Amino acid sequence: MVKTIIQRLRDEYEIIGYPRLVRLNPNVPWKTRGNGALSLRVGKKGDTAKQKIGEINGAEVRSSASFTQELDDNQRNDIFQTTREILEQQARVEDENTNPGLVIMTTPPARTIYENAVTRIVTLDEILGTLQHHHAWFEGYKNKRGLIGATAAIAWTPMDRTFEVIAYRQKENWGTKRNVDPTSVKTMDEQTPSTFDNYDHRNNHNRITPNSPCPILFGIRGDNTQDLIIATTMIQSEPVDSWLVFESNQGTDDHLRPSPVSRVQPYASVIIEGKVADNPTTIQGGHVLFTLNDGTGTIPCAAYEPTKEFRRIIRGLYTGDLIEVYGGVREQPLTVNLEKINIKHLTNILVKTENPVCPLCGKHMNSKGTGQGYKCMTCKTTSNQPLVKPLPRSLTPGFYEVPVCARRHLSKPLKRMLVSQKTAMTTGTAGTPR
Numbered sequence: 001m002v003k004t005i006i007q008r009l010r011d012e013y014e015i016i017g018y019p020r021l022v023r024l025n026p027n028v029p030w031k032t033r034g035n036g037a038l039s040l041r042v043g044k045k046g047d048t049a050k051q052k053i054g055e056i057n058g059a060e061v062r063s064s065a066s067f068t069q070e071l072d073d074n075q076r077n078d079i080f081q082t083t084r085e086i087l088e089q090q091a092r093v094e095d096e097n098t099n100p101g102l103v104i105m106t107t108p109p110a111r112t113i114y115e116n117a118v119t120r121i122v123t124l125d126e127i128l129g130t131l132q133h134h135h136a137w138f139e140g141y142k143n144k145r146g147l148i149g150a151t152a153a154i155a156w157t158p159m160d161r162t163f164e165v166i167a168y169r170q171k172e173n174w175g176t177k178r179n180v181d182p183t184s185v186k187t188m189d190e191q192t193p194s195t196f197d198n199y200d201h202r203n204n205h206n207r208i209t210p211n212s213p214c215p216i217l218f219g220i221r222g223d224n225t226q227d228l229i230i231a232t233t234m235i236q237s238e239p240v241d242s243w244l245v246f247e248s249n250q251g252t253d254d255h256l257r258p259s260p261v262s263r264v265q266p267y268a269s270v271i272i273e274g275k276v277a278d279n280p281t282t283i284q285g286g287h288v289l290f291t292l293n294d295g296t297g298t299i300p301c302a303a304y305e306p307t308k309e310f311r312r313i314i315r316g317l318y319t320g321d322l323i324e325v326y327g328g329v330r331e332q333p334l335t336v337n338l339e340k341i342n343i344k345h346l347t348n349i350l351v352k353t354e355n356p357v358c359p360l361c362g363k364h365m366n367s368k369g370t371g372q373g374y375k376c377m378t379c380k381t382t383s384n385q386p387l388v389k390p391l392p393r394s395l396t397p398g399f400y401e402v403p404v405c406a407r408r409h410l411s412k413p414l415k416r417m418l419v420s421q422k423t424a425m426t427t428g429t430a431g432t433p434r
């Protein structure tokens with residue numbers, strides 16, 4: 001849809017920066033696929049330096065790095081009518097979860113609108129107030145909840161950000177099975193370290209192609225736009241009709257907020273530090289559960305079956321381990337759906353090796369029965385302490401994440417976390433290269 005909008009607007013207007021693909025609260029119960037919204041900045045035609053952001057029908061799409069001049073009301077109205085027409089033609093309104101919204105604003109609303117929409121449930125009333133206050137042009141369809149996403153996408157000013165290059169299918173192929181060679185995706189993934197979440201090598205899952213019947217052929221995510229453009233040429237596939245680079249909050253962990261257990265709300269996404277309160281158990285369906293205690297309360301944490309080998313890590317935890325959990329909160333019962341964990345300290349678990357040795361005769365004592373202690377039959381000395389040794393642990397402290405096949409759009413891959421830590425150490429600033 002953004003592709004059509006850019007196609008229609010680019011002759012008369014300047015595209016500013018990259019179009020934006022903004023993911024919002026992944027835990028909303030009425031979730032549309034991926035809960036995403038798109039935004040685009042548009043200004044008057046000008047002669048500022050331009051960068052290539054895509055190709056549509058063989059022609060380059062270039063955008064300006066900054067505004068030259070604001071639009072006047074007639075131009076805004078023109079853009080509003082054009083985008084509304086495209087939205088009404090292209091939105092799949094027959095899908096009960098599709099509730100489109102269109103918003104045009106001269107100045108973006110406060111960033112808190114975005115922060116709220118990515119971390120909690122925002123009401124339509126909150127957004128309508130903002131839209132009126134900012135004299136926005138807007139049109140909401142069906143239950144109008146699309147206005148929330150649209151406004152939040154405008155309110156997003158990147159602190160951390162990534163990019164996604166999206167390649168579109170030729171119209172004659174829409175609705176047919178996508179032809180994308182998985183081997184070329186694997187190769188691209190291995191040879192382009194600044195990209196992420198392309199391919200799950202262990203579970204053989206190609207993550208770059210969508211499953212929905214949309215016109216997208218594939219999307220590659222990464223930190224470097226030039227690498228992404230090169231990466232598209234490495235994919236062997238059916239013909240690519242057009243492609244565009246989007247700026248995005250995917251892979252940033254923007255949805256997560258530190259929270260004590262006592263204040264955890266359903267549908268939020270949290271970071272909680274606490275101790276494992278019981279040994280993990282595997283329940284029917286292969287889901288692994290344990291309880292976390294942070295001193296303010298206890299909450300169940302779950303690694304569900306689709307998180308595959310991540311469950312092996314969770315099964316390796318023991319009561320007393322100090323960990324930090326990252327995940328979305330399910331309602332009823334309130335449960336943290338784990339996205340990753342940081343193991344901070346593994347508790348020392350002692351296991352009995354032998355009965356205690358008698359200090360007088362040097363022989364092993366005998367057990368007096370379960371929980372009754374030990375006694376030397378010769379000297380009559382007693383002890384409650386058997387000989388012990390530390391239990392070897394299968395885990396080491398550090399971060400562990402769910403595999404690519406189970407990763408959420410907003411989850412920051414460890415690959416990116418390690419890069420920003422490294423950047424912080426070498427240059428003193430955390431962040432992503434342009």
Ligand SMILES: [Zn+2]
Binds near residue numbers: 358379380
């Ligand atoms: Zn003895």
